[in-house]
Amino acid sequence: MKVTVVxxxxxxxxxxxxxxxxxxxxEVVLLDIKEGYAEGKAMDLMQTASLNGFDxxxxxxxxxxxxxxxSDICVITSGxxxxxxxxxxxxxxxxxxxxxxxxxxxxxxSPNTILIVVSNxxxxxxxxVHKTTDxxxxxxxxxxxxxxxxxxxxxxxxxxxAPISDVDGMVIGGHSDTGMVPLTSHATRNxxxxxxxxxxxxxxxxxxxxxxxGATLTKLLGTSAWYAPGAAVSGxxxxxxxxxxxxxxxxxxxxxxxxxxxxxxxxxxxxGREGIEKIVDVPLSDAEKEHMAASAEGVKKTNGLLEL
Numbered sequence: 001m002k003v004t005v006v007x008x009x010x011x012x013x014x015x016x017x018x019x020x021x022x023x024x025x026x027e028v029v030l031l032d033i034k035e036g037y038a039e040g041k042a043m044d045l046m047q048t049a050s051l052n053g054f055d056x057x058x059x060x061x062x063x064x065x066x067x068x069x070x071s072d073i074c075v076i077t078s079g080x081x082x083x084x085x086x087x088x089x090x091x092x093x094x095x096x097x098x099x100x101x102x103x104x105x106x107x108x109x110s111p112n113t114i115l116i117v118v119s120n121x122x123x124x125x126x127x128x129v130h131k132t133t134d135x136x137x138x139x140x141x142x143x144x145x146x147x148x149x150x151x152x153x154x155x156x157x158x159x160x161x162a163p164i165s166d167v168d169g170m171v172i173g174g175h176s177d178t179g180m181v182p183l184t185s186h187a188t189r190n191x192x193x194x195x196x197x198x199x200x201x202x203x204x205x206x207x208x209x210x211x212x213x214g215a216t217l218t219k220l221l222g223t224s225a226w227y228a229p230g231a232a233v234s235g236x237x238x239x240x241x242x243x244x245x246x247x248x249x250x251x252x253x254x255x256x257x258x259x260x261x262x263x264x265x266x267x268x269x270x271x272g273r274e275g276i277e278k279i280v281d282v283p284l285s286d287a288e289k290e291h292m293a294a295s296a297e298g299v300k301k302t303n304g305l306l307e308l
Contacts, residue, residue, distance in 0.1 A: 152206070
């Protein structure tokens with residue numbers, strides 16, 4: 001199992017680290033355009049192998065896509081990160097060119113790969129990859145919902161004053177501060193609906209805190225977060241690599257599902273060795289349906305800024 005991660009910045013390096021520590025891949029290739037940067041990150045990570053007990057080989061490369069050849073899974077984290085006050089949508093001009101070039105180079109050397117898109121605005125970047133490569137739709141996946149759901153569960157556990165292992169919840173919709181749709185109607189604590197424990201006002205606060213989860217961290221850190229995004233990506237990679245058939249909310253190209261067409265947006269999917277193996281249709285409350293429709297309109301508006 002060979003995995004390539006393009007972009008050796010904080011998110012890409014964290015992703016590579018978590019994949020290596022889980023020890024399910026034989027090789028992880030880190031690639032970056034900054035001279036020596038990926039090589040240095042790879043060497044630093046390899047020097048943790050005996051300490052963390054993994055055998056995954058991590059190698060780094062400066063812009064040499066031949067080193068990524070025959071990758072089973074490729075992760076695209078490259079692009080500029082958010083700064084305080086920026087929305088994910090404001091990154092589109094620069095990141096679209098980067099993602100288009102990177103995805104083309106990856107597919108050239110690994111035509112049978114599965115691509116996971118992390119670069120923002122993620123739903124639109126995922127849509128761009130669909131429009132500019134010949135990969136089938138099941139092999140192009142946008143990572144946003146797994147991260148947003150982790151942040152949702154963090155906020156739910158905080159509100160419930162419960163251990164996070166007690167809590168389950170999911171976020172669908174667009175990966176943006178306004179587009180996220182935290183599914184409070186399905187959120188549970190040990191299979192009991194969280195609405196049994198939390199007031200409507202407190203649940204609404206959890207939803208709003210979840211939606212600005214990334215912006216909150218960007219304000220505190222001065223740049224985008226990396227630990228949780230890296231862990232979220234590694235979860236998707238492992239589900240595919242190990243054919244786990246796990247359900248994650250991922251950005252995928254819709255063709256009538258949830259009443260939506262010709263856009264990529266976060267919905268629950270089953271991930272296995274073929275990538276997205278099934279889109280799961282879950283019932284939504286009327287409020288969630290309205291929020292999902294509004295989220296889709298926002299994604300379409302951002303897609304309209306692409307120069308295809």
